[in-house]
Amino acid sequence: MNLRNEQRQHIETLIRLSEGQAKHLDGCREVIRRSWERCVGEYRLDPGRPRPVRVLTQQALKEHREPVDELLHVARAGVDQLFAQIAPLGYVLLLTDRRGITVDFRGQPGQDPALRKAGLYLGADWDERYAGTCAVGTCVHDAQAITCHQSEHFDATHISLTCTAAPIADPQGNVIAVLDISALQSPRSHESQNFGLSLVSLYARMIEDAYFLHRYRDCLILRFDTAREFVHLNGRGLIAIEEDGSVIAANGEGRSLLDAHLRRWPAWTPGWVPSATQLFEAELGDLLSIPATRDDQIRAFRVRANDSTCFVTLIEPRSRRLAPRVVPPSPTPVPALDRLASDDPAMHRVLKLARRLRNETVSVLITGETGTGKEVLARALHDSGSRADGPFVAVNCAAIPESLIESELFGYLPGAFTGGRSKGMRGLIQQADGGTLFLDEIGDMPLPLQTRLLRVLAEREVMPLGAEKAVRVDLRVITATHRDMSELIANGRFREDLYYRLNGAQLRLPALRDRADRHYVIRSVYEALVAERDSDVRLRADAMSALLAYAWPGNIRQLRNALDFALATVEGEEITVHDLPEECQGGLAIAPQVIDATPQPACADDDDAQALHALLQETGWNVSLVARRLGVSRPTVYRRMRRHGLVPPNRREARCWPE
Numbered sequence: 151m152n153l154r155n156e157q158r159q160h161i162e163t164l165i166r167l168s169e170g171q172a173k174h175l176d177g178c179r180e181v182i183r184r185s186w187e188r189c190v191g192e193y194r195l196d197p198g199r200p201r202p203v204r205v206l207t208q209q210a211l212k213e214h215r216e217p218v219d220e221l222l223h224v225a226r227a228g229v230d231q232l233f234a235q236i237a238p239l240g241y242v243l244l245l246t247d248r249r250g251i252t253v254d255f256r257g258q259p260g261q262d263p264a265l266r267k268a269g270l271y272l273g274a275d276w277d278e279r280y281a282g283t284c285a286v287g288t289c290v291h292d293a294q295a296i297t298c299h300q301s302e303h304f305d306a307t308h309i310s311l312t313c314t315a316a317p318i319a320d321p322q323g324n325v326i327a328v329l330d331i332s333a334l335q336s337p338r339s340h341e342s343q344n345f346g347l348s349l350v351s352l353y354a355r356m357i358e359d360a361y362f363l364h365r366y367r368d369c370l371i372l373r374f375d376t377a378r379e380f381v382h383l384n385g386r387g388l389i390a391i392e393e394d395g396s397v398i399a400a401n402g403e404g405r406s407l408l409d410a411h412l413r414r415w416p417a418w419t420p421g422w423v424p425s426a427t428q429l430f431e432a433e434l435g436d437l438l439s440i441p442a443t444r445d446d447q448i449r450a451f452r453v454r455a456n457d458s459t460c461f462v463t464l465i466e467p468r469s470r471r472l473a474p475r476v477v478p479p480s481p482t483p484v485p486a487l488d489r490l491a492s493d494d495p496a497m498h499r500v501l502k503l504a505r506r507l508r509n510e511t512v513s514v515l516i517t518g519e520t521g522t523g524k525e526v527l528a529r530a531l532h533d534s535g536s537r538a539d540g541p542f543v544a545v546n547c548a549a550i551p552e553s554l555i556e557s558e559l560f561g562y563l564p565g566a567f568t569g570g571r572s573k574g575m576r577g578l579i580q581q582a583d584g585g586t587l588f589l590d591e592i593g594d595m596p597l598p599l600q601t602r603l604l605r606v607l608a609e610r611e612v613m614p615l616g617a618e619k620a621v622r623v624d625l626r627v628i629t630a631t632h633r634d635m636s637e638l639i640a641n642g643r644f645r646e647d648l649y650y651r652l653n654g655a656q657l658r659l660p661a662l663r664d665r666a667d668r669h670y671v672i673r674s675v676y677e678a679l680v681a682e683r684d685s686d687v688r689l690r691a692d693a694m695s696a697l698l699a700y701a702w703p704g705n706i707r708q709l710r711n712a713l714d715f716a717l718a719t720v721e722g723e724e725i726t727v728h729d730l731p732e733e734c735q736g737g738l739a740i741a742p743q744v745i746d747a748t749p750q751p752a753c754a755d756d757d758d759a760q761a762l763h764a765l766l767q768e769t770g771w772n773v774s775l776v777a778r779r780l781g782v783s784r785p786t787v788y789r790r791m792r793r794h795g796l797v798p799p800n801r802r803e804a805r806c807w808p809e
């Protein structure tokens with residue numbers, strides 16, 4: 151079919167549309183159908199009378215260029231770069247103003263007359279009201295990127311063209327220009343233009359951002375992204391702020407963040423916008439000091455609107471850069487705590503509170519998934535506080551058999567019970583006198599002992615078994631759990647009054663997969679292991695990438711085990727991705743799978759019991775090996791065994807549990 155026939159059919163289709171027979175538009179995209187309806191209904195364009203291309207006079211063009219002169223200047227480099235990519239594919243490039251007038255153009259000199267005839271030329275008017283449905287005009291109307299492919303154009307003159315356009319918005323979100331690539335000929339399928347749509351959208355955004363940075367070059371600008379590596383290069387969000395943190399303007403991504411914030415916390419007065427310290431969980435000093443605080447001049451903050459983490463840098467105006475910088479004093483170093491994290495907002499919060507609590511006697515409850523480092527944090531709190539010279543006694547309530555926990559904790563006098571040591575025993579609580587008692591897995595503490603523990607905490611006295619007189623103790627209690635304490639309380643398995651006494655302050659450790667400083671954690675765990683082994687094996691970048699991408703259901707413990715395994719089995723001088731345990735090699739393909747010790751429905755419980763039993767048999771009841779395979783602690787394995795009634799063959803008679 152030649153173009154004339156095609157044009158005739160196209161005109162007939164549109165005439166039927168204008169006569170209200172819309173059913174003939176089956177298969178037409180919604181965005182095109184709406185534009186065609188505007189053309190016939192609103193603009194009164196006659197599909198039967200194709201219009202000649204309208205090109206403005208030099209004088210009229212000059213008048214359209216003037217208001218966007220600054221934008222044209224900023225956009226030039228982007229326009230040239232995009233054109234260099236599309237020219238070999240037969241495309242030309244148009245930059246139009248908000249009315250659809252082509253104010254800048256790049257094309258093939260050889261095709262000059264053909265381009266001019268098709269309207270692909272400087273000064274051509276692509277307003278939907280005149281030219282009908284087309285990429286530029288419809289993009290201006292809908293304020294979104296669009297491809298208008300061949301017969302999707304309204305005017306029959308244009309149905310051989312393929313055009314793809316993306317809007318460029320000003321900092322208020324209004325379309326100020328449109329970037330378009332067009333070709334005189336193209337393949338039939340609409341999909342052939344999908345790649346072009348992404349490319350044009352990308353360049354439109356880059357030009358928009360370059361214009362934003364130019365307009366607010368005298369202001370402080372926060373640039374942010376969800377990936378640390380992209381912040382300087384192509385950070386998607388831009389927010390211009392005053393020295394007091396109040397927001398002046400934002401680009402598209404920045405406005406999305408503001409919108410999300412205002413959806414969660416609606417404005418009190420119309421037009422009110424939150425300040426940057428409300429958008430991010432940060433104090434003004436944290437934001438203003440970003441350039442001085444870290445080598446890469448990027449800091450991670452929590453986004454309050456959606457509780458996600460984003461990486462932020464601060465772009466300072468040149469005038470400010472020359473002025474002496476006011477950097478808020480950094481907190482006094484506390485090495486034991488400082489080394490637990492690098493740049494993660496949740497860890498910042500935990501460590502900030504931990505620094506304040508380290509010299510207090512207030513009880514601290516540490517929560518977090520298994521293996522997140524609760525015991526390591528408890529130890530660091532102890533080591534960094536005034537009790538550092540005293541003992542640190544760690545007790546795992548899940549690992550000690552219920553029958554022994556009381557005597558272990560409270561101690562006993564000689565002859566207090568059959569089977570006890572003849573000299574009696576100083577309980578763990580007494581052993582912690584002058585220091586810290588760390589009760590891990592506190593949710594597993596049997597109810598009767600909870601009552602006794604409550605008394606110790608209230609009266610600061612301990613009564614060993616068989617004793618008649620209480621002994622005074624001076625200790626700080628830190629507890630930890632990965633369980634949902636409110637659920638245990640609701641089910642009557644944990645005393646509420648004890649919970650409140652233990653929970654003087656709560657430190658919640660994030661899961662490894664959620665930490666923005668995963669790279670730092672992997673490095674420090676690796677360096678510690680290498681030092682322990684006195685090895686100089688390196689960790690290659692592909693292994694690091696796989697470790698960064700993995701979901702770590704067993705958190706830092708699983709990470710440590712994975713690296714330990716790699717170091718133990720590696721043959722060469724460096725660990726590659728293939729040296730890692732199999733489950734860590736697949737990267738992001740593995741979905742997060744949180745190990746949860748809360749009671750599960752019976753059938754899931756049965757499955758869990760069977761799987762655990764099989765693994766125990768396979769490993770010859772080697773609990774350490776099973777724990778390593780599952781990425782959980784040994785106490786967790788023991789607890790699960792106890793829950794399912796799984797007893798090692800050699801202990802079936804004694805029913806006694808090792809630590």
Ligand SMILES: Nc1ncnc2c1ncn2[C@@H]1O[C@H](COP(=O)(O)OP(=O)(O)OP(=O)(O)O)[C@@H](O)[C@H]1O
Nearest residue numbers: 490519520521522523524525526632675706707783
């Ligand atoms: N910041 C860290 N740097 C290096 N290693 C760490 C860090 N945090 C934890 N680990 C290591 O990870 C493992 C688990 O840590 P820890 O026992 O403190 O976790 P946990 O949360 O108490 O575990 P669970 O809930 O099973 O009791 C340990 O081998 C510990 O040495």
